[in-house]
Amino acid sequence: MAQAWSPPTESTDDPRTIPTLNGIITSPITTQSWSSGSQDFVVHNVHIQTHDPNLPPIECAMLLDSRMIKHLPKNLVQQLQPAQPCFEIKDAGDKGAGMFATRDIPAGALILVENPVIITPASILLPEKSGAYQTLFNNLPLTAREELLTMTNCRSREECNTDEEGIARTNGTGIDLAFPLGMEKDPTAKEYGAVFLKINRSNHSCGPNAAHKWDLASFSSSLYALRPISVGEEITMIYTDVTASREVRRAKLKRLYGFDCGCTYCDLPDEESIVSSDAARAQLRDWGHTHPGYLKWSTDLCRADDVVIKSHQNALRLIEREGMQGLQCLYMEEIVLSYAILGEESEFRAWGERLLKLCTIQDRQLAEDLQKWLANPKSMKKWAWRKKQRMQTSGSRRRCVVPPSPDMLYLPLLF
Numbered sequence: 001m002a003q004a005w006s007p008p009t010e011s012t013d014d015p016r017t018i019p020t021l022n023g024i025i026t027s028p029i030t031t032q033s034w035s036s037g038s039q040d041f042v043v044h045n046v047h048i049q050t051h052d053p054n055l056p057p058i059e060c061a062m063l064l065d066s067r068m069i070k071h072l073p074k075n076l077v078q079q080l081q082p083a084q085p086c087f088e089i090k091d092a093g094d095k096g097a098g099m100f101a102t103r104d105i106p107a108g109a110l111i112l113v114e115n116p117v118i119i120t121p122a123s124i125l126l127p128e129k130s131g132a133y134q135t136l137f138n139n140l141p142l143t144a145r146e147e148l149l150t151m152t153n154c155r156s157r158e159e160c161n162t163d164e165e166g167i168a169r170t171n172g173t174g175i176d177l178a179f180p181l182g183m184e185k186d187p188t189a190k191e192y193g194a195v196f197l198k199i200n201r202s203n204h205s206c207g208p209n210a211a212h213k214w215d216l217a218s219f220s221s222s223l224y225a226l227r228p229i230s231v232g233e234e235i236t237m238i239y240t241d242v243t244a245s246r247e248v249r250r251a252k253l254k255r256l257y258g259f260d261c262g263c264t265y266c267d268l269p270d271e272e273s274i275v276s277s278d279a280a281r282a283q284l285r286d287w288g289h290t291h292p293g294y295l296k297w298s299t300d301l302c303r304a305d306d307v308v309i310k311s312h313q314n315a316l317r318l319i320e321r322e323g324m325q326g327l328q329c330l331y332m333e334e335i336v337l338s339y340a341i342l343g344e345e346s347e348f349r350a351w352g353e354r355l356l357k358l359c360t361i362q363d364r365q366l367a368e369d370l371q372k373w374l375a376n377p378k379s380m381k382k383w384a385w386r387k388k389q390r391m392q393t394s395g396s397r398r399r400c401v402v403p404p405s406p407d408m409l410y411l412p413l414l415f
């Protein structure tokens with residue numbers, strides 16, 4: 001539930017400056033604060049050291065519950081960009097500006113790592129003339145503030161009474177921050193949105209070719225390719241749940257972002273194509289509930305050996321058709337694990353190598369595990385476990401009937 005804000009309790013026109021580690025004077029900070037229920041909000045800047053000691057740190061101005069300040073990561077350093085820049089921001093016709101590939105980008109590759117410029121609570125409404133958003137913007141260095149003010153504001157004056165708030169709400173993407181004990185129980189207190197000057201120039205598609213991942217430790221988001229992107233192609237991401245039907249997606253995009261989605265996955269030739277696309281997306285949304293998964297299958301010898309592999313390959317075909325590659329790593333991981341437990345080394349390696357390229361940014365832990373497994377598959381705890389079990393039980397009288405694996409695309413196998 002959105003909460004109303006009470007007016008500032010303390011205000012000063014006397015901004016201070018603070019020195020950073022390398023002695024550079026950064027932008028002013030404010031001591032102004034606002035209360036909302038039991039929460040006190042302040043504007044607080046985070047400083048990220050650049051690689052060039054002659055450049056000032058990157059600033060991120062946050063409108064933050066004051067109790068969270070001491071939980072912010074410390075000694076932040078700017079992350080390394082890809083060696084070759086691969087995008088430009090330019091006119092995208094009636095979408096405004098957009099992000100476009102300046103060279104071919106392979107699936108899984110990093111496009112850009114970026115620190116946010118502002119962070120604001122996502123679910124708390126400000127009272128009229130609270131001045132909080134202006135204070136926030138004023139806490140940024142001039143160039144960042146000017147660039148931020150050129151970003152889209154699709155909110156009406158009734159929804160957001162200042163351009164600053166409209167820009168924050170149009171462009172803000174959800175991020176996770178750390179909370180003191182007790183605060184985590186309040187869902188609205190946990191919701192924060194971050195605005196990135198470049199990443200948020202990427203327009204929406206219901207079959208996006210890119211996604212971004214927030215990392216609290218480095219206080220940055222990495223934008224990466226979900227599938228190969230060709231030079232000149234627009235780089236897109238999602239603004240809404242793309243497993244929802246076309247009608248629901250379009251209504252939500254219109255309400256929250258003020259546009260009629262005309263992406264390839266919405267601009268379908270006839271009713272039949274719409275019904276088929278909606279059904280495929282709903283199936284992918286519910287796949288885990290209606291199809292066998294690795295965990296239960298792995299120890300259930302009554303199931304056919306290829307049941308998860310076949311089912312997940314069907315899911316991957318639907319994912320490809322609907323351009324929903326953001327989901328593919330989940331299925332591929334289970335295929336890799338299935339081949340491991342079956343002890344089928346060549347398939348395990350082929351799928352493992354493919355997945356490794358795709359998941360390096362999306363799931364760093366999985367990428368590390370995969371590297372270890374690929375170096376020595378037989379060191380995996382359950383390597384060839386199912387194969388060994390089958391051999392051991394082949395002479396036993398206590399065998400179960402193994403049902404044939406589903407050839408039908410969407411046969412719901414409930415575990």
Ligand SMILES: C[S@@+](CC[C@H](N)C(=O)[O-])C[C@H]1O[C@@H](n2cnc3c(N)ncnc32)[C@H](O)[C@@H]1O
Pocket residue numbers: 094095096097098150151152154170171200201202203204205257258259260261262263
């Ligand atoms: C986060 S901004 C994206 C960058 C924006 N195009 C700009 O010029 O700054 C979101 C706004 O971009 C526009 N937009 C994004 N995706 C779009 C799409 N698929 N079709 C039309 N407009 C789109 C809408 O105006 C939306 O409110």
